[in-house]
Amino acid sequence: MKKLQLNNLYDNFRDGETIKAYAKIIAKDAKKLNRDINIMEVCGGHTHTIMKFGLPQLVPSNINFIHGPGCPVCIMPKERIDHAFILAMQSDVILVTLGDMIKVPGSKGSLQNARSKGADVRFVYSPMECIKIAKENPTKKIVFFAIGFETTTPMTAVLLDQVMKQNISNILFHINHVTVPEVMKELINSRDIHIDSYNNRIDAFLGPSHVSVIAGSKIYKEFPEKYGRPVVVSGFEPVDVMQGISMIVKQFLENRCELEIQYRRVVNYNGNLNAQKVIDRYFEKVSLFRWRGLGNVADSGLKLKDEYSRYNAEVVYANILPKAEIEDHKLCICGDILRGMAKPTECTIFGTACKPTNPIGSCMVSSEGACSAYYKYGNLL
């Protein structure tokens, strides 16, 4: 092949014959191992590829997939969703957010419910749309409910950068950005009894694709070095995932424990330095961020630096935003699923009381949630 065409980036990385070829390689290599290998795919995007293309059926029985907590909507605790609900219900606020956030139920309902009660809630494709909304609604406060991992954090930072450069005074931010390596460490290190038993089950990580585009593969350096867990940063296409699995199996076969990149066409060791620079300019770590199902995870969340607190909706609206933690529905096991302790099918309300049309847990709401993937691709639709 002489020159790359756009369709190569789709077709060649979804090619059925190549997927089958990797299945054969993995089967051959895995047969030589006298053990099971449990691979956590940290990212919800990977979970969907794995389920959509039926990859668990293509790998031998001693290779197990454990679905990780890498779905920003799924890990959002109810009290943060309540913040969005409360802010949306303010008569002078337009609440703007991304993705499936609009459907996730908090203790007061979802943002969709808020909208039906008259709140102005808008779903945007790009955070930059906030600028247009702010200019069209000068008497309103635009609150951008920012969610996501390292992948979406720089976009929020660029928006703030533009807000300041353009002297826009009616955009505020409610920041819920979280970071991946800290939660991976939590899963390995925590003394929580559940996670402890789970600790023994993670043998290797399939590193997230687009988190790594921004942050670089360097963020996983300590996992092979300090924790003895190989990491292979892999792309989202099925051929990428199968090649990533094959690379992990080969590491075990050859007694290696390394950080490798399968997704070399976009990921390098250092990542996008411009994006990292703009994040560092506006954000700093919070000492604790509460994750749904995992509880408080040290250094895993971000907040606006104090000098930008006039843009921080949690500061501006501090008097109306409650601080108390809210527990999940008793029958929902999203917490265990997010810890990799349970599969969606082990939940008693999966596919019955909890469905995409009436989700009880956030893993059923988000298009990246494990329950949603099992429901969609498990012939339940």
Next chain:
Amino acid sequence: MCLSIPSKVVKISEDKTVCTVDTMGVKRDASLLMMGEDGVKIGDFVLLHIGFVMEKIDEKEALSSIETYKEILEAMDEEERRQAILEDDNCANR
């Protein structure tokens, strides 16, 4: 949330803050504010995410992966041919 779409840059605004990309025939605009000045040029393949170009796709690396897959498939074919001959040789009913 974290999915990203390979696209090709077809136009760049004069101030270099926005580009137009082709995503399998669909044209749309994307911010270049995360890419630094002169980071992207027309004809580049890029990854698009929530309205931003998040990174360039390394053409060489993409081609090298595709070449690897081609070699694996050829090697598989060769192995399957050998296996078929071996099975034929060992067949008791010959």
